Amino acid sequence: MSGSTAAPDQLDERLVRTSPLRKLLGRPELGSVVGAAAVFLFFAIVADSFLRASSFGTVLYAASVLGIMAAPVALLMIGGEFDLSAGVLVTSSALISSMFSYQMTANVWVGVFVSLLVTLAIGAFNGFMLTRTKLPSFIITLGTFLMLTGLNLGFTKLISGTVSTKAIGDMEGFESARALFASTLTLGGVEFKVTILWWVALVALATWILLRTRFGNWIFAVGGEADAARAVGVPVIRTKIGLYLGVAFAAWISGQHLLFSYDVVQSGEGVGNELTYIIAAVIGGCLITGGYGSAIGSAVGAFIFGMTSKGIVYAEWNPDWFKFFLGAMLLLATLLNAWVRKRAEATT
């Protein structure tokens, strides 16, 4: 790999000084950044209203709702695992919070807190089952996905008598909780949803964990080669459970956003979103096989997704072709991403 750049006195390749440009080219998210720029330019040209400041707020909102989940999902993928239950877990989290507050006639913050505990417990269940049974995460989380889908529906119907929750907008604590999870900030006349802040904070946290902490090293290690990692003393079980807890925590934030922006939650929601999270992580440079990727990449992936899905609307294309355009744009972005990465790797 190092070859020509290695100093003649046979230094360890890890100690070789690389130029900043080389370093940049080796980053996992580079391909997706180029892809994002391409998508941005494309829509800037074809859609007049795409470049307006207010449109930027909308695109960022669409990206942030996805990105909040994509960051921990990316970490999980780097750690070599999937979570198919992540999409429905968001809905579960919102349902728990809403129904607990309503049924107990409690301050909504109590429900929010209970929901955090239960959501984390479901994440821990995923991680625990995975490490205990040694079954593939695909199977374990598919099981959780189906169970949660059923529980969401069953419990909501059992408790509320209907398939959606009761409105909690008139209950105490609602306003403050809405301010934290679903408020809108006006900046220079443009409205930005608070989810954008949550998103930035989560990506920053995930990046710090990944690149600056021991836990981050463990994630790369268990994703690359779990047995080898265990052999050198990496606590594989703890790392993987930790990753699932991360996904659950983000699902809790997303779920509370869902609840406090609409005040009523539909129990059947969230199915299919888990794939969108994985797509964002993959576009952002995460390998499906694990061991490689970045949190910033997942943010860029989410941003590409947000730009594409809303750009099609701004461009006023015939809506009958909506899904086709979306699919084609995503495929192109990913291909470009892979191509850039290949060129980058070839030059190092």
Add this chain to the structure above:
Amino acid sequence: MGAVLAVALAAAGCSSTGGKRAEERAAEAAEGRAAVNTPRWTFAMVTHSGDGDTFWDIVQKGAEQAAVKDNINFLYSHDDEANQQAQLVQTAIDKKVDGLIVSLAKPDAMKAVIAKAVKAGIPVVTVNSGSAESKEFGALTHIGQDESIAGEAVGDELNKRDRKKVLCVLHEQGNVGHEQRCAGAKKTFDGTMQNLYVDGTNMPDVTASIEAKLQSDKSIDAVVTLGAPFADAAVQAKQTAGSKAEIDTFDLNAKVATGLQTDKLGFAVDQQPYLQGYQAVDLLWLYRYNRNVLGGGLPVLTGPQIITKDDADALADYTKRGTR
């Protein structure tokens, strides 16, 4: 995070507003019992509802309450896959039920199995969708709303409100009934109307999509959503986009009723799902008891009923208990 925990712990008390307790205070316990002493017949209802569909939940409630009153043993099952729905009808036939209620969203898939039921001497009533096929398949009556007529009513109402450019938001791509609603509205509406497809399982995305559309076209002065939950998403999108568009919707729920009361929504088109379930059971009972058939071979329409601010006050309580 720490702050959240601190607030949650500090506030670990009760809410003095809203919640279950408020509901219980207001709840009147109407204990259901049969009003007739006819034999306990078994009626089965098989619909094309997906899991957790608000609309069908109300249909089911109407059917259940009619069943209690008519001393009927009521069985409900549903599947959004046409093939699975047909199999569910078959199991009802196997159980030798005394009456069958079926929705015909995908008529072709249901034709053979309904013929079987008719041949086995089971009276069939079709509900909701399939008004064109109902009679041909041998059903006694069809109860429901004609989607095209409902759409046309929306177009008329929009004209009355002087709207010029309207957005029709479809939350399920490929749903025939949805297309018929928007097409019907387009037919009678004098201005221009555009369709927008959104992903109904992802609420924030629905909001962002409508927001994007309203930002890109400031001349849109009305948005029509095809389901009650999506009206609220449209209201939020309108606020963020700074649009002046009026939000109107198909279907009714508690939030829509409040929205109408507070002028956040213009009007709602109700097809009275409760009536669809209730009438289907009641008509089967009438047929069993007295060989009565309603409709004279034509569909019995349960909608469209246009609901505005004036009606919303009277309906709000019924939407809260989930029967409107």
